[in-house]
Amino acid sequence: MFWLQLVSRFIRVLREGDSPGAIAGGFTVGFIVGLTPFLSLQNILLILLAAVVRLNFAAFGLAYFFFGFIAYLFDPWFHSLGLSLLTLPSLQAFYTRLYNLPIAPLTRFYNTLVFGSTVVAIVLAPAIFFAAREGIRAYRRSWAQKFQDSQAVRFVRGLKIVQWYFKVRDLELS
Numbered sequence: 023m024f025w026l027q028l029v030s031r032f033i034r035v036l037r038e039g040d041s042p043g044a045i046a047g048g049f050t051v052g053f054i055v056g057l058t059p060f061l062s063l064q065n066i067l068l069i070l071l072a073a074v075v076r077l078n079f080a081a082f083g084l085a086y087f088f089f090g091f092i093a094y095l096f097d098p099w100f101h102s103l104g105l106s107l108l109t110l111p112s113l114q115a116f117y118t119r120l121y122n123l124p125i126a127p128l129t130r131f132y133n134t135l136v137f138g139s140t141v142v143a144i145v146l147a148p149a150i151f152f153a154a155r156e157g158i159r160a161y162r163r164s165w166a167q168k169f170q171d172s173q174a175v176r177f178v179r180g181l182k183i184v185q186w187y188f189k190v191r192d193l194e195l196s
Contacts, residue, residue, distance in 0.1 A: 046081070052085025
């Protein structure tokens with residue numbers, strides 16, 4: 023039920039919720055955290071940043087879930103990219119100095135998969151943010167009402183489990 027609630031909240035937010043920038047920011051942070059291996063200092067800091075800046079957590083969760091699965095498909099490529107970047111002879115002295123800093127090893131930059139996926143996530147993050155923001159604006163402008171009136175949405179709303187979910191969700195606990 024958690025994922026049904028997350029998707030429901032995300033669709034509601036798309037229609038009338040946060041600003042497109044907040045939703046796109048949450049989606050972008052979810053993209054970065056989903057694309058990179060989870061247990062690293064940069065991901066923990068990104069999650070804290072998302073909470074402090076009040077980015078949209080429904081968009082974060084949806085992007086994290088989706089890109090977490092997609093990342094597995096690209097892991098061999100991330101590994102190859104990280105290996106090629108970490109073994110550049112011209113950067114060996116820089117990596118050694120970085121590794122000897124007190125906090126830098128906690129980022130796990132020395133891991134080929136972490137380094138490759140982090141580089142790809144950083145390079146693609148601005149494009150993901152702007153595409154998500156413009157997509158949300160376009161959805162609100164012209165697709166929201168068409169989506170609500172579609173046969174697929176009416177079919178899903180007619181399912182017994184969805185009706186049961188809405189009844190349970192709307193119960194007021196005294």
